[in-house]
Amino acid sequence: SQQGEEDPQALSIQEGENATMNCSYKTSINNLQWYRQNSGRGLVHLILIRSNEREKHSGRLRVTLDTSKKSSSLLITASRAADTASYFCATASNAGGTSYGKLTFGQGTILTVHP
Amino acid sequence: ETGVTQTPRHLVMGMTNKKSLKCEQHLGHNAMYWYKQSAKKPLELMFVYNFKEQTENNSVPSRFSPECPNSSHLFLHLHTLQPEDSALYLCASSRRTNEKLFFGSGTQLSVL
Numbered sequence: 130s131q132q133g134e135e136d137p138q139a140l141s142i143q144e145g146e147n148a149t150m151n152c153s154y155k156t157s158i159n160n161l162q163w164y165r166q167n168s169g170r171g172l173v174h175l176i177l178i179r180s181n182e183r184e185k186h187s188g189r190l191r192v193t194l195d196t197s198k199k200s201s202s203l204l205i206t207a208s209r210a211a212d213t214a215s216y217f218c219a220t221a222s223n224a225g226g227t228s229y230g231k232l233t234f235g236q237g238t239i240l241t242v243h244p
Numbered sequence: 245e246t247g248v249t250q251t252p253r254h255l256v257m258g259m260t261n262k263k264s265l266k267c268e269q270h271l272g273h274n275a276m277y278w279y280k281q282s283a284k285k286p287l288e289l290m291f292v293y294n295f296k297e298q299t300e301n302n303s304v305p306s307r308f309s310p311e312c313p314n315s316s317h318l319f320l321h322l323h324t325l326q327p328e329d330s331a332l333y334l335c336a337s338s339r340r341t342n343e344k345l346f347f348g349s350g351t352q353l354s355v356l
Contacts, residue, residue: 159342171246171334171347172287217287221342230342231300234279234287 135218139239148205150238152218153198159221159230161194161201166215166237175203175216210244247271250335250348257325258356265320265351267335275341276318278310281332281350293318294341325355 136151152161160179164172178185178194178201185192191204205212217237221230248269257263267276278290292300293312307329309321318335332352336345 162344164345164347169332169350169352171248171250171349172336172345173246174344174346177344219345223342230340231289231292232277232342232345233289236286 135216135235135238137238138236139241141241141243142208143243144208144210146208146242148208148212148240148242150203150216150218150240152201152203152235154201154218154220155199156220156222158196159223161192162219162221162232163190163192163201163203164217164219164234166217168214172217205240208240208242210242213240213242215239246346246348248335248337248346248348250351252351253349254352254354256354256356257322259325259327261325262321262323264322265333265335265353267318267320267337267348269316269337269346271337271339271346273337273339273346274315275338276312276315277336277338277345278318278320279334279336281334282330287334291320292341299341322353325353327355329353330355 162177163175166172176187176192178192189206194201215237217234219232219234221232251266276293280288289302290304291310296312311319332350334350335348338345
């Protein structure tokens, strides 16, 4: 079953506004990661937050993690047209009791930033 | 440029063809992955190789056959595919499993 689920599925904003995307998941995790994908290209890693962390910043990105609610949010401040892309959360957990990890992606949020 | 190179970028094949996708990384990573991305579906993990050993086969049909000859190279051999196999196939690598992934640009596959 799908681990991470993003909300909303699509978000349309004006340049300069903030964009918030949410991710919910079902099982315990080692860490949660956010990725960005421009149309038809590979994904690019944005930020990783570990299960014992609550908030992390990277430039205009702010990620929060609430393990009690099994949810995370990605905030992009002062958005730009170049931020237009799909954004995915991915949860990392150990696969079936093994020692190696497995990264499971959600369906993504399509963000459109209008100039 | 992520350091992960995939070839070809585009591939059109008939259902009776045999083709291979190639992925290469020189990042010193120990784990390599194949993902499938179809329209309106989440990214699906297909295979994981950790230190050249296959550690995950996510119920992938046998018409997809992975090969990992060394830690830097990963192949996906394709034969007798179906039109529903048309998708973007993404290769990724990471230093260890559970760490951040570096993705290639993908191969856009069309099966006619």
